[in-house]
Amino acid sequence: MAPSYISWQDSRVEPPVENEQCQVDELLDTMHSILQKHFSTHRHASRATHVKTQAIVKGNLTIPSDLPPHLAQGLFRGANTGTHPVALRFANEPIFIQDDRVPGPRGVGMKIFNVEGSSSDFMEPEGASTHTHDMTFNNAPMLELRDVKTTKEIFAIRNKHYSDHEALEQELKKRPDADTQLAPATLPNQHFVSYVMYSQSAYRFGDYVAKFALFPSTKTQQELAEAAQITDSSGPEQHSTWLREYFLANDAEYELRAQLLVNPEKQPVEDTSVPWEEKDFPFETVGTVKIPKDQDAFDAKRRVFWDDEMKLNPWYGLREHQPLGSVNRLRREVYKLSAKTRSELNAREARAVGGVDDIP
Numbered sequence: 135m136a137p138s139y140i141s142w143q144d145s146r147v148e149p150p151v152e153n154e155q156c157q158v159d160e161l162l163d164t165m166h167s168i169l170q171k172h173f174s175t176h177r178h179a180s181r182a183t184h185v186k187t188q189a190i191v192k193g194n195l196t197i198p199s200d201l202p203p204h205l206a207q208g209l210f211r212g213a214n215t216g217t218h219p220v221a222l223r224f225a226n227e228p229i230f231i232q233d234d235r236v237p238g239p240r241g242v243g244m245k246i247f248n249v250e251g252s253s254s255d256f257m258e259p260e261g262a263s264t265h266t267h268d269m270t271f272n273n274a275p276m277l278e279l280r281d282v283k284t285t286k287e288i289f290a291i292r293n294k295h296y297s298d299h300e301a302l303e304q305e306l307k308k309r310p311d312a313d314t315q316l317a318p319a320t321l322p323n324q325h326f327v328s329y330v331m332y333s334q335s336a337y338r339f340g341d342y343v344a345k346f347a348l349f350p351s352t353k354t355q356q357e358l359a360e361a362a363q364i365t366d367s368s369g370p371e372q373h374s375t376w377l378r379e380y381f382l383a384n385d386a387e388y389e390l391r392a393q394l395l396v397n398p399e400k401q402p403v404e405d406t407s408v409p410w411e412e413k414d415f416p417f418e419t420v421g422t423v424k425i426p427k428d429q430d431a432f433d434a435k436r437r438v439f440w441d442d443e444m445k446l447n448p449w450y451g452l453r454e455h456q457p458l459g460s461v462n463r464l465r466r467e468v469y470k471l472s473a474k475t476r477s478e479l480n481a482r483e484a485r486a487v488g489g490v491d492d493i494p
Contacts, residue, residue: 137396139204142338142458146398151460154282158464161286164293165468168229169475171296176231179479180441182472184225184241186232188326189377190436192490193425195220195246195390201420205392207340208454209267210420213250219490220423221245223440224326224377224431227272227318229292230299234372235364237323242271242331242348243446244423247490251452260450264488267451271331271348274321277406278314282460284407288315314407325362326377327355327386336395336403337448338456343395343403345410347417348388355386374432381431387424391417403459435494442482444493445473450486 199215227239256262295302
């Protein structure tokens with residue numbers, strides 16, 4: 135029997151959140167404080183999270199034209215089937231420049247170019263003017279920030295202990311959800327290209343709801359999960375070193391997969407700390423990302439351009455992939471604040487880039 139996929143408009147998908155805007159406003163104040171601390175520490179403004187760039191690469195996303203109806207949704211049907219240029223940034227998640235020997239969340243941001251659609255098909259003018267669609271991923275299937283209330287609390291703690299990571303950990307240990315909040319520190323610290331990367335939060339998927347993931351599909355990448363482990367004897371910049379070496383000599387390939395919502399009780403959208411179990415709700419392939427070798431993934435011009443002049447925001451993209459849940463709604467405001475603050479403090483406008491060749 136075929137699964138019964140849940141409509142993105144089902145009332146169980148995005149339940150109302152009490153005092154949501156007040157909580158978002160408080161979080162924005164905290165984020166502004168963190169951004170100012172970044173600038174005070176480094177005399178250069180950076181993003182509010184995923185501060186440490188590890189690599190930036192270019193490649194292609196190919197979307198097949200023969201997907202079954204439940205997968206042929208939004209970007210994955212019609213004029214957008216075929217091949218799109220993409221650019222990806224690999225980064226450590228924390229709000230500070232983290233030593234690579236410290237385990238923790240690792241992320242990937244992907245910008246998809248040449249996306250077909252009318253102005254009304256995009257959620258924001260930036261996406262409509264550039265015909266791009268952005269996606270973000272991390273190396274854990276769940277996001278400990280859970281919802282807007284938890285996110286507000288956790289970032290207040292991060293701001294309070296901005297320069298004291300031990301004090302931050304001790305305060306997190308006092309929380310009733312300590313196991314969840316400390317879970318990222320238990321993630322494997324391995325070669326970046328070997329990670330499965332998850333969207334963590336849910337998105338509209340045309341008529342339905344889905345989470346996304348990037349699954350490494352070459353044997354070389356998969357074997358590096360065991361063969362390339364970061365230890366105490368590794369270097370503090372090990373990830374960028376490995377990634378630079380890898381992309382000079384090797385191609386990378388990922389299957390882009392979607393995990394559709396069929397059971398709102400077991401697959402909550404609002405609580406991102408609950409993973410959608412893959413054995414019960416399998417991922418299905420909707421595209422292939424290929425990254426060719428012979429590119430300098432840590433090229434200075436490319437890195438500085440992305441860090442200082444590029445904006446990446448899933449809210450700019452296609453309306454049929456609207457981010458869902460309070461964590462995603464607050465991201466809409468946080469990403470705007472981050473880009474605005476970086477532009478002002480660095481005197482370099484962060485902009486929505488419309489062509490992959492605009493990136494060095």
